Amino acid sequence: MKRVRTAVFISGRGSNLSALIDAARAPDYPAKIALVFSNKEDAGGLAVAHEAGIPTKVISHKAFASREEFDAAIDAALRAAGIELIAEAGFMRIHSEWFVKRWHGRMINIHPSLLPLFPGIKVHEQALAAGVTESGCTVHYMVPELDAGPIIAQAKVPVLPGDTPETLAARVLAAEHKLYPEALRTVAQKLAARKNIQPSP
Numbered sequence: 001m002k003r004v005r006t007a008v009f010i011s012g013r014g015s016n017l018s019a020l021i022d023a024a025r026a027p028d029y030p031a032k033i034a035l036v037f038s039n040k041e042d043a044g045g046l047a048v049a050h051e052a053g054i055p056t057k058v059i060s061h062k063a064f065a066s067r068e069e070f071d072a073a074i075d076a077a078l079r080a081a082g083i084e085l086i087a088e089a090g091f092m093r094i095h096s097e098w099f100v101k102r103w104h105g106r107m108i109n110i111h112p113s114l115l116p117l118f119p120g121i122k123v124h125e126q127a128l129a130a131g132v133t134e135s136g137c138t139v140h141y142m143v144p145e146l147d148a149g150p151i152i153a154q155a156k157v158p159v160l161p162g163d164t165p166e167t168l169a170a171r172v173l174a175a176e177h178k179l180y181p182e183a184l185r186t187v188a189q190k191l192a193a194r195k196n197i198q199p200s201p
Ligand code: GRF
Pocket: 010, 012, 013, 014, 015, 016, 017, 045, 089, 090, 091, 110, 111, 112, 137, 173, 176
């Protein structure tokens, strides 16, 4: 079975990364986590990758004068590693339009709300302030506009009386860990069915 070579992008603790790595251990899983990329060398998720024996690449955005130059360096690293699909999981940099278009249809992200509600940051604060009775998470294709791409899958959780951003975040995160592996499976299966899955040079 062809496994789609996938890079997971992180900036932090990497609990979604863990969930994806666990899922990808199944013999019939259509994605191989071939690289973990981070813009931060102290991202906790890098240790998760090392433990699992997955190659990592760190490039600090601070070393570049523009988003385009940073993204060009990322793109070169991805090509060197033969990456075919990007799964962002808590990656805290906005990409240039050039990069997003280059990886069109091959770059997905998980966001901790029921998009189109509550894009951006402080998501659980936004949900609680709006008084919604349910929230959840969304896996979507990435487009140049933030958190606005076509939705691949969503999972809902209740918002409970007395919830704080932290308690809601924990409930949503547990749902993320189930949703993301399923969504990546769906996307990778579709890509694997295509003949030429490398992005055009
Ligand atoms: C998750 O809530 C994800 O939805 C958001 O950032 C968080 C990353 O958490 N984009 P982790 O690093 O996967 O634990």
